[in-house]
Amino acid sequence: MSTATSRSAYARTVRKESGGPGLLLAHGGGGSVESNFGPVLEELAAAHSVVGVDYPGTGGTPKAEEPLELDELADQLVAAADAEGLERFAVLGYSLGGNVALRLAARYPERVTALVLTATFARAGNRLRLVADLWSGLAARGENELLARLLVPLALSPAALEGLTPDQTEELVRQTAATIPPGSGDHVDLIRGVDLRAEAAGIRVPALVIGTTEDRLVPLALQRELADTLPGARFAELPTGHLPFTERPAEWAALITGFLAR
Incomplete structure (x- = not known):
């Protein structure tokens, strides 16, 4: 990675209103923590210490000069958790952020308590x-x-x-x-050729996959495939397109917080 996106350069979002257990936010490609989670951030922070980072080229993080890597994005989230004193945490991944969450859980299995994955996939498909x-x-x-x-x-x-x-x-x-942020193309380049099915099959934490049933970007079949690949994962349906935070924010927040509370 370039020096423009060193660990200190990633913009971080922190909400610790409750002082509750840690919850890391992994946003989607072409989005940011605020644009993807802003409408539900208050509900999430009511019971959790919420931490997220903006990927290079969006939010407050400078654009990268080299291709992005899932490992780096996952490590950046963990570094943000470390900075806030969070030893263990759940991870909420939306769209491309689901890939980041899966890679994070595979790299730091002892630190992840649960996964919630929305509108996401283990492989891109044609x-x-x-x-x-x-x-x-x-x-x-x-x-x-x-x-x-x-x-x-x-x-x-x-x-x-x-x-x-x-x-x-x-x-x-x-x-x-x-x-559209300047890093949008860099984010979406991570999608092409991705196949995290083997990693997902080895993850052993409680997981909820929220399928966006009216999604025209990420086919519902790929979302179901992810749920089937994650051992013991629960699958819930949300009647929305690819933007649950726009179309059904209250229902989305309820599914997330309800699962994490259990």
């Missing part, structure tokens, strides 16, 4: 890999409006998308294009 190729190429060329036109119909559930007026749809595309 459909998601092809989307990632297009996403990465558009991001590299700075075609943010075209990228937004690709992502909006994939990220929203069909019902949410069709519930918008044409003017609202165009405004959403503009807002999405304006907020």
Whole structure:
């Protein structure tokens, strides 16, 4: 990794309102801790000491000069936990963050108490890999409006998308294009060729996989496959597209906190 993304350079989000057990947040590709978890952060912090980091090129973390690695992102989360004095912790991974969470659990099995994985996968599959190729190429060329036109119909559930007026749809595309972070392409490059099934099969902690049933970005079949691969994992369905924090934040938070409370 470049010096621009050294351990001290990663932006960290901390919420320790409750002083409860540790909970690490691993956000999705093209997102950030605030954009992916902001709507549920208060609920999560009510019972947990919450810590997250922004990947290079998003939030407050500078863009990387070299390709990203899952190991580095996992290690950064653990370093943030260390900085807050958290010896053990659960990990909440959303989308690409689920890959980060799986790698973290495989690298630090003695420190992870539970996993909650939402809208994620152990392997990309052909459909998601092809989307990632297009996403990465558009991001590299700075075609943010075209990228937004690709992502909006994939990220929203069909019902949410069709519930918008044409003017609202165009405004959403503009807002999405304006907020695509510079590291978006670097994040999505991690998706291509990923296969964490062997690592997932060796993880021995309580796990909940939350399947986003109306997801057009990460097929539900891949989410179910992940749940089947994780030994003893529970599977819950949430009727939303790829953005549970936008479409159903209250239900998403309830599933997360309910599982962790048990």
